Amino acid sequence: MTAVLTPTRTPLSALVAPTLQTIPEAVAANVRQVRAATSSTVMAVVKADGYGHGAVTVARAAVDAGAEWLGVTEVAEAVALREAGLSVPILSWLNPAGADAVRAAAQRIDIAVGSVEELRQLVADAEEPVRVHLHLDTGMARGGCAVDDWAELLRVARRGAAAGRLEVVGVMGHLPRADEADPAANAAAVLRMRQGRDAVLRAGFGPLLVHLAATAGALTDPSTHFGMVRIGAGLVGIDPSETVALAGASRFTASVVHSAGVPAGTAVGYGGTCVLPRATHLGLVGVGYADGIPRQLSAEAGVEIGGRRYPIVGRVSMDQIVVDTGEERYPRGTAVTLFGPEGGAVPSIQDWARWAGTIPHTIVTGIGPRVQRSIA
Structure with missing residues (x-):
């Protein structure tokens, strides 16, 4: 089986080995587009291994293009970036297993803290001052300190700072409805962020780096920008608001591993859910749901072979999909493009998200470990 994520400029004839290639130039172009939309940092x-495109590769391209900060899920991910030679400030803000305060301080990694309990633990664990961003729940009830607990969080922060265990350097939140590209939809979150920031300043902390907007907010609503915007999906070509065209950062291809002519009435795949109405040719493509192909797809789903779009027929299997190639019979080893940035016959990640009834994020982060990775 072969599966490959490759850049636009690589010849299809070379794309038969299982490889996931990321296009740093596209990442850089997306960073530059965001920078043109904001004066903020x-x-x-x-996170998620650079949205499936390789964390170090994406980080380097983004920093080279002007990104001043990096963001990750946990301290271990930040340490990997440090070991790869990235020296810009890094923030870790989820830390599902708890933040390693000692390691964070030693590696110059900022920690976001979203509850009184978390902050108390961080203060207790710290041996040297840890740089902290206080995380306020700005309307999603998905992490972040509740407004009612904000005053207590600040009291704990002041005690921790007085003891030399932490330094409050930032305040953050999340926009619950930024993908609507409507400033009115997030006005309440912006107000709550301002109120939270002002309370932190009154508590004696500052200067503060305040950040609320992710990709959609950064592209559509300047009122959400504050001092910094966070770009994740946008780095690899996904605008959740679907209002701005960004550059696709990858191409996913696979190979034909078997082909055959079949008569009308042939049932395809498990359960025989697709019965072909005419004689045709089928190409078996060596990629399946173990490699990130969604198992549930609409009848529109297709792939590109030789400059033409062909439909996927029958059920997606763990290791294979079947393509109806009509009058054409493609030999074993023929390259098949599942998605890429070219348009035309080549599907996009947005096409795949629509066919699967999901969002593009799940398509790119779901590419499986059997697919090899490389850089264009």
Whole structure:
């Protein structure tokens, strides 16, 4: 089986080995587009292995293009970036297993804290001052300190700062409805962020780096920008608001592993859910749901072979999909493009998201470990 994520400029004839290639030039172009939309500092968020494109590769491209910060899920991810030679400030803000305060301080990694309990633990664990961003729940009830607990969080922060265990350097939140590209939809979150920031300043902390907007907010609503915007999905060509065209950062291809002519009435795949109405040719493509192909797809789903779009027929299997190639019979080893940035016959990640009834984020982050990775 072969599966490959490759850049636009690589010849299809070379794309038969299982490889996931990321296009740093596209990442850089997307960073530049965001920078043109804001005067705020830009953080490149490279969680989920850089949205499936390689955290170090995406981070380097983003920083080279002008991103001043990096964002990750946990301290270990930040340490990997440091070990790769990235020296810009890094923020870790989810820390599902708890933040390693000692390691964070030693590696110059900022920690976001969203509850009184978390902050108390961080203060208790710290041996040297840890740089902290206080995380306020600005309307999603998905992490972040509740407004009612904000005053207590600040009291704990003041005690921690007085003891030399932490330094409050930032305040953050999330926009619950930024993908609507409507400033009115997030006005309440912006107001709550301002109120939270002002309370932190009154508590004696500052200067503060305040950040609320991710990709959609950064592209559509300047009122959400504050001092920094966080760009994650936008780095790899996804605008959740679907209002701005960004550059696709990858191409996913696979190979024909078997082909055959079949008569009318042939049932395809498990359960025989597709019965072909005419004689045709089928190409078996060596990629399946173990490699990130969504199992549930609409009848529109297709792939590109030889400059033409062909439909996927029958059920997606763990290791294979079947393509109806009509009058054409493609030999074993023929390259098949599942998605890429070219348009035309080549599907996009947005096409795949629509066919699967999901969002583009799940398509790119779902590419499986059997697909090899490389850089264009």
